[in-house]
Amino acid sequence: MSETARKFNLLPMLGHTKGKRSPVTCALKCDNACAGETCNTSSNSYFRDVASATMSRRAALGLGAAGALAVALGSAVTSAEPASAAGLSKAAKEGFGKSKLKFTAIKPVDAAVDAVTVPDGFTWQPVIRWGDPLFSDSPDFDINKQTAAAQARQFGYNNDYTDILEIPNTKGRRAVLFTNHEYTNENIMVPAGYDAKETRAIGRAAHGLAVVELERKNTTKPWSYVKGAPLNRRFLDDTTYELTGPVAGSALVKTVADPSGKAIKGTFGNCSGGTTPWGTILSGEENFNGYFVAGGTSASDKRYGLTANATSRKWELDDPRFDTRNAGYENEANRFGWIVEVDPFDPTSTPKKHSAMGRFKHEGANVIVAKSGHVVAYMGDDERFDYLYKFVSKGKYIEGDRKNNMGLLSEGNLFVAQFTGNSPAAEITGTGAVPSDGAFDGIGEWLPLVVDGKSAIAGMSVEEVLVHTRIAADKAANAKGGPTKMDRCEDVQPSLHTGKVYVVCTNNSDRGKAGKEGATEVNPRTQNRDGHIVEITETGDQTSTSFGWNLLMVCGDPAQGDVTYFSGYPVDKVSPISCPDNVAFDSVGNLWISTDGAPSGIGYNDGLFKVTLDGAERGKVEQFLAVPRDAETCGPIIHDEERTVFVAVQHPGEEGTFEAPHSYFPDYVGAGAKPAAGQVRAPRPAVIQVFRG
Numbered sequence: 001m002s003e004t005a006r007k008f009n010l011l012p013m014l015g016h017t018k019g020k021r022s023p024v025t026c027a028l029k030c031d032n033a034c035a036g037e038t039c040n041t042s043s044n045s046y047f048r049d050v051a052s053a054t055m056s057r058r059a060a061l062g063l064g065a066a067g068a069l070a071v072a073l074g075s076a077v078t079s080a081e082p083a084s085a086a087g088l089s090k091a092a093k094e095g096f097g098k099s100k101l102k103f104t105a106i107k108p109v110d111a112a113v114d115a116v117t118v119p120d121g122f123t124w125q126p127v128i129r130w131g132d133p134l135f136s137d138s139p140d141f142d143i144n145k146q147t148a149a150a151q152a153r154q155f156g157y158n159n160d161y162t163d164i165l166e167i168p169n170t171k172g173r174r175a176v177l178f179t180n181h182e183y184t185n186e187n188i189m190v191p192a193g194y195d196a197k198e199t200r201a202i203g204r205a206a207h208g209l210a211v212v213e214l215e216r217k218n219t220t221k222p223w224s225y226v227k228g229a230p231l232n233r234r235f236l237d238d239t240t241y242e243l244t245g246p247v248a249g250s251a252l253v254k255t256v257a258d259p260s261g262k263a264i265k266g267t268f269g270n271c272s273g274g275t276t277p278w279g280t281i282l283s284g285e286e287n288f289n290g291y292f293v294a295g296g297t298s299a300s301d302k303r304y305g306l307t308a309n310a311t312s313r314k315w316e317l318d319d320p321r322f323d324t325r326n327a328g329y330e331n332e333a334n335r336f337g338w339i340v341e342v343d344p345f346d347p348t349s350t351p352k353k354h355s356a357m358g359r360f361k362h363e364g365a366n367v368i369v370a371k372s373g374h375v376v377a378y379m380g381d382d383e384r385f386d387y388l389y390k391f392v393s394k395g396k397y398i399e400g401d402r403k404n405n406m407g408l409l410s411e412g413n414l415f416v417a418q419f420t421g422n423s424p425a426a427e428i429t430g431t432g433a434v435p436s437d438g439a440f441d442g443i444g445e446w447l448p449l450v451v452d453g454k455s456a457i458a459g460m461s462v463e464e465v466l467v468h469t470r471i472a473a474d475k476a477a478n479a480k481g482g483p484t485k486m487d488r489c490e491d492v493q494p495s496l497h498t499g500k501v502y503v504v505c506t507n508n509s510d511r512g513k514a515g516k517e518g519a520t521e522v523n524p525r526t527q528n529r530d531g532h533i534v535e536i537t538e539t540g541d542q543t544s545t546s547f548g549w550n551l552l553m554v555c556g557d558p559a560q561g562d563v564t565y566f567s568g569y570p571v572d573k574v575s576p577i578s579c580p581d582n583v584a585f586d587s588v589g590n591l592w593i594s595t596d597g598a599p600s601g602i603g604y605n606d607g608l609f610k611v612t613l614d615g616a617e618r619g620k621v622e623q624f625l626a627v628p629r630d631a632e633t634c635g636p637i638i639h640d641e642e643r644t645v646f647v648a649v650q651h652p653g654e655e656g657t658f659e660a661p662h663s664y665f666p667d668y669v670g671a672g673a674k675p676a677a678g679q680v681r682a683p684r685p686a687v688i689q690v691f692r693g
Contacts, residue, residue, distance in 0.1 A: 024654045025632075027312055028183050031290030031305065038510060039305050040385040042474035044482030091497035091589030092614030099588045101640035105575050108557075108604040109626035114663045116649070116688065117605075117626040123693035124625075126666045127177065127646070128212060128225045129686040130157050136228035143680055146190055148201035152236055156181030157189065157206035158685045159648035161273035161283060161364060161582070162635030164214065164223075165344060167231075172219045176231055176344045177212045178281045179635065179648060179687060180270035184313075188682060191658050200318055207268055209235035209283060209351075211344045219642055222689050233347045237266040240350060241340065244410040246453075247355030250463045253335050256328025257321065264335045264353055265321075271382065272364030272491050272582050272635070276375075277397065278405035281342045284362030285353075286382055288336035291315065293323040303470045304361075305383075306333055334467050339365045339379070341409060354409045357391045358449070358469035368494040368542055369397045375408045376542040378501055380489025384508045385517065387473050387483045388417040388492065390446055392543050394453075411453075414466070415446035416473040416483040419534075419549060421521025430512055430519035430526035432554045432563040440521050440565070441550035444536070447476040447483055448545075487511060487523045487531065490596075491582045497589035498613070499542065502552065503534040504580045506596065522549065530555040530562065530578040533593075552591075553611070553619060555580060567619030575623035577609050586638040589613060592624075594633035594647060606633045608647055625690060628665040628683075630654040635687070644691045653683035 103119040116124050131141030131154050138153035159179040167174040184203040213229030216222060226232070241264045247253055254261035271286035293316050294306035301307070306324075316322040321332045338353040339362055357365065360381040367377045373396035379389045393412040398404045421428065421442040423435035434440065448456035449472050455462045457472045465472040473483050487508035494501045505523065512518045512526025519526050522534060532554045539546040556562030557576035564571050579597025586592060591611040598604045607626040612618055627633050627649045635648040653663030663683040664675070675681045 024185060024187075025651055028185050028290075031287060031312070037302075038385055038516065039303055039383055039470070040474070040485060041302075042482065044474060044477075044485060089498040089589070089614050091495075092618075095497065095588030096590055096612050096615060096617070097588075099586055099590060099640045101586065101638070101643050101645070103622075103624060105622035106607075106624070106626065108576055108623065109607070111598060111603040111605050112629060113605060113626075114629040114653075114665065115668075116628060116665070116690075118690050119624060121692060122690050124688050124690045125222060127214065127223050127687045127689050128155050129666060129684040130155055130206070131684060132225065133227055134210070134212060134225075134232045134234065138227070143682055144191060146194075146202055148198060148205045151202050151205035152234060155212070156208060156210055156234065157184045157203075158182045158650045159687055160271050160634045160650060161281075162637060162646060162648045162687055163273075163275045163281060164637055164639075164646065165275070165279060167213075167345075173216055175214045175223070177210075177214050177223075177225065177687065178342065178344050179210055179212075180273060180283050181207050181210065182270055182650065183207070183287075185651065185654060186313075188653060188656055188658050188661065197318065200313060200315060203313055204237045204315060207237060207266075208239065209267065209270065209340075209342060211342070211347070222644075222691055231345065231347055233344075235267065235342070235351060237268075239266060240264070241267060241353045242350050243335070243338075243353050243355055245354055245356035245466070246411075246450075246462045247466050250467070251331075252463055252467045253331050255321065255331055255335070258335075267340050267351075267353075268336060270340070271362070274364055274366035274377075274493075276341075276367050276405070277369055278402050279343075279345065280406060281344055282365045282367070282377075282409075283340040283342065284364040284379070285336050285338055285340065286361045286363060288333065288361070291322060291336070292333045293325065294333060295325055299471065300468050303468070303474075304333070304337070334359070337361065339377075339409070341406070343406070352410075355466050356411055356414065356450075357409060358389060358414050358465075359467055360386070360389070360469050363490045363492070365391075366491075366493045368496070368499070370543045371541040372543055373397050374543050375405075375412075376494075377409065378492040378494060378503075380486075380492045380503065381470070382488050382490050382506070384488055384510050385485035386470065386489070388486055388489045388503055389469075389473075390415045390417070413451045414449040414469075415545070416449060416476055417444055418447055418478070418480065418482065419444045419484040419520075419522040420480060423521055428519050428521050428524055430524070432525040432556075432565065434565055435521070438568070439550050440524055440554070441548070442521060444484075444547045444549055445478060445480070446545045446547070447473075447478060449473060449476060484520070484522060485517055487528050490580070493583050493585070494542065495585055495589060495591075495613070497585070499538065500613075501536040501538070501542075502583055502591060503536065504583055504593070505532050505534065506579050506581055507531045522551070524551070524554065525563075530557075530564075531580050531597075533580055552613070553577075553621070566621060569617065569619030574619070574621040575609060576604070577621050577623070579606075581632070582634055582636060584636045584638050586610075586640040588640070590638075592636050592638050592645075594636045596632040596634075605629065606631060608633050608636055608645065628652045629663045630656075631663070631665065642691075644689055646687060646689050648685070648687050650685055652685060656683070658682060 269287040296308040337359040375393040427435035554565040558571040581596040631652040637646040656662030
């Protein structure tokens with residue numbers, strides 16, 4: 001066992017991770033979720049039936065369309081363009097093959113390689129790294145002399161969701177970068193022997209969010225961050241967030257420190273996110289349970305993975321709110337697990353947590369404006385056997401009315417997804433083999449949780465549904481049964497070009513194990529190591545309560561004998577891909593996928609992949625880049641018009657220690673040479689840009 005494993009008590013996942021996935025990551029990022037009991041022990045199961053014509057994806061109806069992209073350089077979406085009469089989307093007929101970002105796919109990179117690998121003709125450089133000073137009074141980063149006070153004025157650790165929004169009227173020369181800081185690994189951040197309390201404080205200060213101004217000479221040059229810029233901001237553990245919606249002021253979220261139940265300190269475990277059409281950023285609070293000690297015996301504690309065990313970071317030693325057994329703090333964990341909204345253009349604004357969107361392990365939230373004008377947000381609960389959700393705003397989007405639009409996520413209807421397959425149950429074998437009709441597909445329903453301000457769940461108030469959303473979803477049902485247990489819904493993105501929604505299911509190693517649900521048509525593999533992606537077409541516009549669906553891909557490495565599916569595209573002509581995580585679209589509608597777990601779990605570094613979504617090359621996967629040893633690829637931004645791609649490189653060198661690094665990213669010397677005697681270099685999570693050069 002490594003020294004890192006000893007320090008963080010990593011026995012639960014040691015020897016059980018796949019490919020290059022580190023047990024350190026499992027402990028620090030998600031509190032060893034895969035080693036614990038499955039949180040969803042409800043009796044909900046997939047409703048299987050023999051296909052009929054009305055159940056086929058071929059009978060799924062069209063989609064709505066209206067609106068236009070509102071935020072320059074960002075990934076915000078409004079409504080989709082209509083499909084063409086010829087059957088292909090407008091993007092397929094006019095766009096997919098017209099991207100200016102041309103490249104030759106790279107080959108998979110061995111997991112031992114400590115380098116960023118990009119296609120021929122491209123180069124890369126950091127935009128900003130952990131520890132870079134943000135403010136005029138920020139100290140320069142000194143890895144041997146870190147303090148919590150310094151870290152609070154510097155860029156945080158482990159960037160996940162990332163977006164770049166142009167500052168208006170700057171001719172493309174200035175922008176703001178937003179990123180989450182998901183979690184920390186103090187074992188590779190600070191030297192051995194550091195004061196324990198100060199180390200914990202450094203870790204807290206390295207969490208949260210950041211907004212940083214960028215500049216460049218012109219649109220053909222790379223970006224640099226601007227120290228001391230007026231929009232620069234860090235969101236820390238003592239930053240106040242306004243709780244909005246029906247739960248604001250509820251007894252379920254009041255504490256001795258906040259008797260109002262409306263002012264929450266900090267945000268933790270933030271994973272992916274989204275950018276709204278009105279230019280704000282959404283951030284998902286995901287693995288918040290790992291930050292709290294709790295009683296661990298209540299139904300809510302069990303359903304959300306809260307236990308009485310000491311946390312790996314031990315913040316409970318410094319602040320009583322992180323132990324919910326302390327008098328007055330029983331509800332503190334209820335104040336996390338929300339969608340956060342940040343205005344990156346106003347450094348004095350109060351960020352919000354939106355209770356109307358439900359509380360669970362949010363990977364993120366992505367917004368589209370329906371034809372009706374209502375805002376629709378899609379959200380995944382990143383846990384084995386948990387659910388997919390949709391929020392529909394009560395109010396309507398008004399182009400140019402930012403004040404109105406910034407209130408749209410505070411009130412609305414909440415739904416959970418139920419998928420039904422159209423193939424006989426006997427054809428879903430658990431191997432990933434395609435059923436006889438040639439596709440994994442079917443129809444679905446959005447089961448109501450909250451509608452028109454009223455609870456749709458018997459015996460639960462609106463406040464209870466929204467605070468204990470997982471429990472409420474377990475109880476939702478129609479004649480076919482309850483919501484569908486999924487294989488870790490991570491990013492969920494609607495396409496601006498087609499209106500279709502892409503649900504990224506990263507993996508589920510427990511599917512089909514004793515006492516656990518087996519394969520279903522929408523989750524067709526047992527012990528699903530490699531993941532898959534679901535494509536949803538809403539019936540009508542995005543406010544519909546029914547949809548059609550199919551699988552875009554069942555991931556893996558065909559060259560290693562994995563049973564895979566790429567929408568009928570030849571499997572011997574794709575880049576191997578595994579554990580899809582975050583996704584983004586380029587300007588012509590191609591899907592880009594970042595991975596977390598490495599292709600097929602066979603020892604490749606994680607990467608970024610382009611996927612064509614329609615036409616003759618639908619399902620074609622091409623690897624664009626690979627990140628260094630132990631790292632995960634996060635937060636892709638695709639500026640294909642400028643031939644530039646951005647990714648956040650998270651937890652490089654995770655398996656090492658401060659004294660014996662596994663990576664020197666991004667401050668390589670020569671060809672990744674080790675430092676000279678006495679010279680200290682450690683891996684620094686960073687946002688990087690890849691461009692023609």
